[in-house]
Amino acid sequence: MKDSTYQHVCTVVVGVATMFRFVGYDMATFIVTSVVHSAHLRDPTAIIDNAGYYGQAVKEVASCLSTFIVPIVLNYIKPKWALVIGSGLFAVYVGAFFYINNYLYFFANITLGIAFTLNYTAFSTYQMQFSTRKTLARNSALVWGIASVSLVVGGAVYIFVTSSHSETANEIIAMGEQQYRYYSEGETRMMCGFLFAFCIISLVMHAVFPNREVENSVASENPHEKLTLRKQVGAITSVLVNPYILMFIPRFLNHGLFFSFYINIYPTSLQFSTILANRHPMLTAYYAFAMCAGTTVCGFVIAPLNKAFHDFGLRPLYYITMGIQIATYVVAVLTVPNRSTAEPTGESAFLEPHLMWVCLVAFLLGFGDSANTASNTVICSRLVPGRASHTYSAARFYIGIAAALIFFCSPLLTMKLHAIILISTTILSAATFNLAVKQVEKREEQERNEKKQPL
Numbered sequence: 001m002k003d004s005t006y007q008h009v010c011t012v013v014v015g016v017a018t019m020f021r022f023v024g025y026d027m028a029t030f031i032v033t034s035v036v037h038s039a040h041l042r043d044p045t046a047i048i049d050n051a052g053y054y055g056q057a058v059k060e061v062a063s064c065l066s067t068f069i070v071p072i073v074l075n076y077i078k079p080k081w082a083l084v085i086g087s088g089l090f091a092v093y094v095g096a097f098f099y100i101n102n103y104l105y106f107f108a109n110i111t112l113g114i115a116f117t118l119n120y121t122a123f124s125t126y127q128m129q130f131s132t133r134k135t136l137a138r139n140s141a142l143v144w145g146i147a148s149v150s151l152v153v154g155g156a157v158y159i160f161v162t163s164s165h166s167e168t169a170n171e172i173i174a175m176g177e178q179q180y181r182y183y184s185e186g187e188t189r190m191m192c193g194f195l196f197a198f199c200i201i202s203l204v205m206h207a208v209f210p211n212r213e214v215e216n217s218v219a220s221e222n223p224h225e226k227l228t229l230r231k232q233v234g235a236i237t238s239v240l241v242n243p244y245i246l247m248f249i250p251r252f253l254n255h256g257l258f259f260s261f262y263i264n265i266y267p268t269s270l271q272f273s274t275i276l277a278n279r280h281p282m283l284t285a286y287y288a289f290a291m292c293a294g295t296t297v298c299g300f301v302i303a304p305l306n307k308a309f310h311d312f313g314l315r316p317l318y319y320i321t322m323g324i325q326i327a328t329y330v331v332a333v334l335t336v337p338n339r340s341t342a343e344p345t346g347e348s349a350f351l352e353p354h355l356m357w358v359c360l361v362a363f364l365l366g367f368g369d370s371a372n373t374a375s376n377t378v379i380c381s382r383l384v385p386g387r388a389s390h391t392y393s394a395a396r397f398y399i400g401i402a403a404a405l406i407f408f409c410s411p412l413l414t415m416k417l418h419a420i421i422l423i424s425t426t427i428l429s430a431a432t433f434n435l436a437v438k439q440v441e442k443r444e445e446q447e448r449n450e451k452k453q454p455l
Helices: 003-042 051-066 070-076 079-098 102-129 136-147 149-164 185-207 229-240 243-247 249-271 274-279 283-308 315-335 355-383 388-412 415-452
Strands: none
Touching: 003 051, 003 079, 003 102, 003 136, 003 149, 003 185, 003 249, 003 283, 051 102, 051 249, 051 388, 070 079, 070 102, 070 229, 070 388, 079 102, 079 185, 102 136, 102 355, 102 388, 136 149, 136 283, 136 355, 149 185, 149 283, 229 388, 243 249, 243 388, 243 415, 249 274, 249 283, 249 315, 249 355, 249 388, 249 415, 274 355, 283 315, 283 355, 315 355, 315 415, 355 388, 355 415, 388 415
């Protein structure tokens, strides 16, 4: 099979496997704050209030700490087997919702944090095996475009489960005068049964991934060096403080805040809004559908642009991402009740909360997520030569720090405060990004000139 054909085959296979894994993860994370809040109302001694946000924060802390360990795993097993293990840990997380309590729930989030870093690093490393520098941005965007179908599948499952428990969907539990989208124990278990099955399918698919490496692959430019535990920790620590990594910290922090917003904070605000919960019990499914549309459209937009423009994956792609993010935050703050990010509320917004605005924001978030992920893949592949897996782990470390901080603070933050933080970090990231890229390009130019000089 030709390398070009092989790249397309791998892109599709990896995209489908990732899709099944994220059916479980995305849908569980979209609704976790409301689900756990519902469990707290049923039995306050079983799970603490705001455990949805705190669990996500614990997951991110675990993810940060595991960045020191995950590259060691890749010393002994191939990236595809690391993905198999990661998919299994995702299944453990989803399975915890069959019986919600403090101990099991927070343990599952620690497990998820490890799984997230393992999948993030192994996925990026595996993708470099079947991608060249020229095709990496295209392949990454297409993989995530295919993987975004998980949102359609998850949305369909959500509609089915909600319809099967229609009495629960219409049972908007009152808290004083405030109401929100409530999830019964039976509805939660049925939802998680489906999501758990999808995680197992993903595990099986990852196990049959091919191991072939294409000619001039990005992985060949970044050979993985096997190190002892002590040297491995030293290596990841050195990468964390590498000048090229430090220059991109604003970009990584911005990525973490954007990630936390679309995966949990904004979906929670929809379910904690009395107006939206009363009008649209299926709103989470509509959010997933619109987000999928945005992610898929982005994949098909990036592919031809990457082919037409040199180094499109660097400046052009990232500045497109920045513009999308700022537009998203502005629309969100104007159309979502201010207190709905922190607690159930019956208040309105500057513009009346409406399904149209939710779908618009979801589309922009999906487009931005796909562009952000593709951009991050390209950037990390070029920062520290010979340390690709460490670079991805370092990026995930800083992304996790930002996400953990915002999740810990979310029970106290309104939508307006979220928007101020998000827009400020986006502008800071955009302002520093060009300077950082120039330094990377300057180093690469020097390396090329040194190779041309005769011995």
